[in-house]
Amino acid sequence: MKNYLMLAYELTGQKSRARELLAPTAGRNDKVSVRYTDGKVVKDVKYKKVEADIQVGKCVLV
Numbered sequence: 001m002k003n004y005l006m007l008a009y010e011l012t013g014q015k016s017r018a019r020e021l022l023a024p025t026a027g028r029n030d031k032v033s034v035r036y037t038d039g040k041v042v043k044d045v046k047y048k049k050v051e052a053d054i055q056v057g058k059c060v061l062v
Contacts, residue, residue, distance in 0.1 A: 026061065034059040 021061040027031050028048040035041050042050070053059045 033062040035062050 016033065026047040028046070028051070030047050031044045032047050032050070033041065033043040034050050036047065036053075038059075041062065042059075050059060054061065
C-alpha cells in the first residue's frame with residue numbers, strides 16, 4: 001500500500017490527491033457495506049446514511 005501511495009504522490013505531486021486516487025468512491029445513493037470499529041458489519045445501507053461515520057473514522061467501507 002505504501003508503494004502505491006508514493007507512486008501516486010510522485011505522479012500528482014500532492015499527498016491529498018494521492019489519497020483520493022486510492023480511496024474507494026461511492027455515490028451518495030449507492031448501497032454499501034461498512035464495518036464499525038466495534039466489529040459490527042452493516043450491509044446494504046446507503047452511503048449518505050453512513051458518510052459522517054466514515055469521515056470521522058467510526059467505520060470503513062468493506
